[in-house]
Amino acid sequence: MSVFLPNSPQALAITNLFIILLLMGAAIFLLVTGLVLYMILRFRARPGEAEPRQIFGQRRIEVIWTAGPIILIGIIFGLSVSTMQKADPPVNQAQPDLIITGYQWWWDVRYPKSGVATANEIHIPTGRPMLVELRSGDVIHNFWVPQLSRKLDLVPGQPNHLWLESDKAGTFLGACGEYCGTEHAWMRLRVIAQPPAEFDAWLQQQAQVPTPPTGLAAQGAQTFQQLTCANCHAIAGTPAQARFAPDLTHVGSRQTLAAGVLTDTPENLAKWLKDPNSVKPGTLMPNLQLTDAQVGALVAYLESLK
Numbered sequence: 001m002s003v004f005l006p007n008s009p010q011a012l013a014i015t016n017l018f019i020i021l022l023l024m025g026a027a028i029f030l031l032v033t034g035l036v037l038y039m040i041l042r043f044r045a046r047p048g049e050a051e052p053r054q055i056f057g058q059r060r061i062e063v064i065w066t067a068g069p070i071i072l073i074g075i076i077f078g079l080s081v082s083t084m085q086k087a088d089p090p091v092n093q094a095q096p097d098l099i100i101t102g103y104q105w106w107w108d109v110r111y112p113k114s115g116v117a118t119a120n121e122i123h124i125p126t127g128r129p130m131l132v133e134l135r136s137g138d139v140i141h142n143f144w145v146p147q148l149s150r151k152l153d154l155v156p157g158q159p160n161h162l163w164l165e166s167d168k169a170g171t172f173l174g175a176c177g178e179y180c181g182t183e184h185a186w187m188r189l190r191v192i193a194q195p196p197a198e199f200d201a202w203l204q205q206q207a208q209v210p211t212p213p214t215g216l217a218a219q220g221a222q223t224f225q226q227l228t229c230a231n232c233h234a235i236a237g238t239p240a241q242a243r244f245a246p247d248l249t250h251v252g253s254r255q256t257l258a259a260g261v262l263t264d265t266p267e268n269l270a271k272w273l274k275d276p277n278s279v280k281p282g283t284l285m286p287n288l289q290l291t292d293a294q295v296g297a298l299v300a301y302l303e304s305l306k
């Protein structure tokens with residue numbers, strides 16, 4: 001029911017329009033069904049009664065039922081245009097604050113002004129509209145966080161834009177809203193709205209290159225670079241710079257793994273690394289047949305990336 005609990009000026013405008021249209025539709029439904037029921041009862045055939053007088057055409061009624069809907073559609077058009085002005089960013093805008101790219105089945109999140117990259121969890125400051133550019137890396141996805149913004153497709157080769165804003169701090173859940181393959185249902189995302197100072201601190205922390213690990217984590221870092229992990233993932237400050245899978249520079253500071261399937265704990269990360277397909281059937285993350293020792297070292301490394 002979160003659609004009815006808007007938490008941004010954009011979502012409020014959309015919810016208001018939705019409620020107005022719902023009430024208009026309900027009124028028309030009641031009027032039409034009421035009239036039909038009345039006619040059925042009032043003018044039903046009674047035994048022994050003569051056939052009523054037959055008539056054709058009634059100019060006044062026809063003008064009313066033609067003009068009425070035209071006026072209604074005109075009102076709906078005006079309300080829609082005014083809602084779009086509140087909910088949508090202007091067409092020609094400067095550099096976006098955020099670039100979100102949909103992949104099967106996760107979200108790549110980048111803050112171009114600071115170079116920060118993350119995945120599936122979008123941090124925003126409260127009370128400030130963030131201009132988001134939506135892209136797709138493969139098929140059509142759909143960005144939808146009902147409490148904060150409109151629903152908008154991520155189309156390959158066609159960047160789309162929306163405002164993402166939150167009135168108050170909190171975590172707002174979203175999902176991919178367009179069927180995009182096996183794990184469409186597990187292409188979840190969350191928007192974490194923070195007071196501006198807290199957001200700035202988060203951004204600054206995410207922009208930092210992780211300090212070189214020690215002990216078991218250092219072993220894990222070596223394993224990460226030697227195996228094929230580095231062919232798909234990126235970790236700032238290391239040779240791994242590929243962009244085919246989520247950026248892992250600060251993966252240890254995230255709340256979930258595999259786009260919302262698991263909470264981010266060492267046990268769950270180990271389960272995921274051992275057999276990704278048993279956790280998320282269809283995922284493009286391969287099973288590398290890791291030994292328990294390799295998994296242990298990788299978990300120590302990845303969880304150290306706060």
Ligand code: CUA
Nearest residue numbers: 141176178180
């Ligand atoms: Cu991406 Cu459904």
